[in-house]
Amino acid sequence: MAKKTIKDLQVEGKTVLVRVDFNVPMKDGKITDENRIQASLETIKYLIDHQAKLVLFSHLGKVKTEEDKAKNDLKPVAERLSQILGKEVVFSSVTRGQELEDKVKSLKAGDVLLVQNTRYEDLDGKKESGNDPELGKYWASLGDVFVNDAFGTAHRAHASNVGIASHLESAVGFLMEKEVKFLGDAVDQPVRPFVAILGGAKVSDKIKVIENLLDKADKVIIGGGMAFTFLKAQGKEIGQSLLEEDRIELAKRLLEQAGDKLILPVDTTVADAFSNEANIKVVSIDDIPANWQGLDCGPKTVELFADVLKDAKTVVWNGPMGVFEMPNFAKGTIGVCQAIADLEDATTIVGGGDSAAAVAQLGYEDKFSHISTGGGASLTYLEGVDLPGVVSIDDK
Template identity: 45%
Template sequence: MLFGVPVLEDLPSVDGRSVLVRCDFNVPLRDGEIADDHRIRAALPTLEWLTSRGAKVTAVTHLGRPKGTPDPAFDVAPVRRRLAELAPGVTLGENLRFSPGETANDPDFVDELMAGHDLYVNDAFGASHRAHASIVGPPSRVPSAAGLLLAREVEVLLGLRSHPRRPFVAITGGAKVSDKLGVIRALLGVADQILIGGGMCFTFFAALGHSVGSSLLEPDRIDDCKALLDEFGDRLVLPSDVVAMGPGGKIGDPEAGGEVRNMGRSVPDGWMGLDIGPGSAAEFADHVLEASTVLWNGPMGVFEDPRFEAGTRSVAQAVADCRGFTVIGGGDSAAAIAQFGFEDQVDHISTGGGASLELIERGDLPGVEALRRAPNAVEADESDEFNE
């Protein structure tokens, strides 16, 4: 058991058994072909673990956002072809979201999914924050387990909540502070410092009385930011400078004009802050390099535009150079670390942005909770790290 969650070794013998494996094969398609098969390859260790022990494996996945009815644009045929090449003998069911019962968590659809299957494995971490039929239904019916991918996510992310090596530095960024307030509050219970960048920093600046010009701002969250700064200001590290674009500029189009300038925390009218400044990037890097544990979720600026990538690049470089345990919380941070070529220098890159945030914030996910209630799971005793 891992934090009370059954893992593959906790299943009954799989030899000769039929196993349904919920995977996340929601891969990007281009002209009907797979543009990136990383998610399929990420599931191979679990599929090989099962098949090498004599299991008959059926994988299921969602693909895209069909409206509860078959849609040729989201047919899993390209995934099925690639899976047959990578994992011979593993069959793939139809797109789960072709049925309205999937997102509605319809018990009848769960029965349909599990018909003829003896065991269930969830290896779809990126979908486990959804209480969908294929995620939460099967563990109530048959012995179940987390696949190797999901188990690693639980081990790393819940480990950050319960026993990080210190100092523990968290880096949060992205556009909206409202998306990260819950995570920030959860991290304040365990992290030694939280570095705040991205568009969300401007609501914190406003809470301190600074002008933010045309930068991203959530006025209804200013009081929340002020309360956090009043209580935890010594542990929340805000940028000391930003890179801003002047009037007439356009994100992603350097030819459109608009001066780009480094400035302090106050942004003049008509200007838009789009990255942390070089001083802040150096300060953030110093904090990261001194850490024994690092969690990064959210870019420092609009890194897709080369004029505003320096802050995110500097943080990515520092995370790669850090000698402590480093974790990327999926989403845009994972895209950034890959863009700058540092993915091989990080200890763990989460496969689910939204799922990783929710697991860090809540300490649980619908899919993880469902596994903990499976018939082969045991009650976590009082010493279990999940309960600390």
């Protein structure tokens, strides 16, 4: 890639500031999913092995109140990282000041320090998430070089990524390098046929993604709640299904622009209430009852989508095909997941968020070429928009 990578840096004996993404789900002070910690280990272990002194920065949740502070304390993450690495991870309970500075100064080669949640700095104004220049400069003063390995925050300009990078020699870590390579190659240099699958609730969340991928992909499959706005734009009756009335004209324009590139559902699983216990049936998209709502793709749609996918060499999937958290409306997402997993000799990428959660829930992680750790960042990348967290890194 055109940006410096971790291997371009001389790190031995240096204090290396590393932006990681430890924004892990927690319940009662316990981590419930440590995938993001695991994803950072290659970079952390490389720096330990190369005798760097590591200072790790991460946010956790949003911090607007004292209650948020207590709930989003990173200390349990430091403790878990210590267990994983088999060595002490020093923890600074503050994000600036003497305690932090003393702990950084006392680090020896191969030591690791985790700084308290960077968003503690947002409690009295958006210093972290607003990329406060003074804060970025202060954090940068603690180290010699900077490595950004937090793809999950790369679409935001924060003090702990863009702010630090503007003051130090900087590079991307292994995870960030992998994310940018997979998504970048898929969108900009795909092996064809290239099929994009977009799901989720709202067209408005993915307008720019649809527009960008219609230019780049051979086929764009639309599923999930957002499909009903397109079906309505085709003049179909959609009952009580999710509809963005103010996006109907946009959907008409996209349908005209796309021609046969855009693939929509042909049947749907409808329910008489938004509930897993509701009455359900499968109907053609031409026969949705007036008081029912479509909550999943039907079996013929799964067959259609699988048929479109069967020759694909590059697949990018972002967003579930239905309300997959309810078992009765998970079949569409499972079917699409299976169809992608069955592809041979194809590069298959899941773009974070709910679709990545679905893949994990279904146990298909090892069937995909790449599962993105950043839902919002991958979506921004698929829009064709530059990511500030990547742009701010030094060029080779």
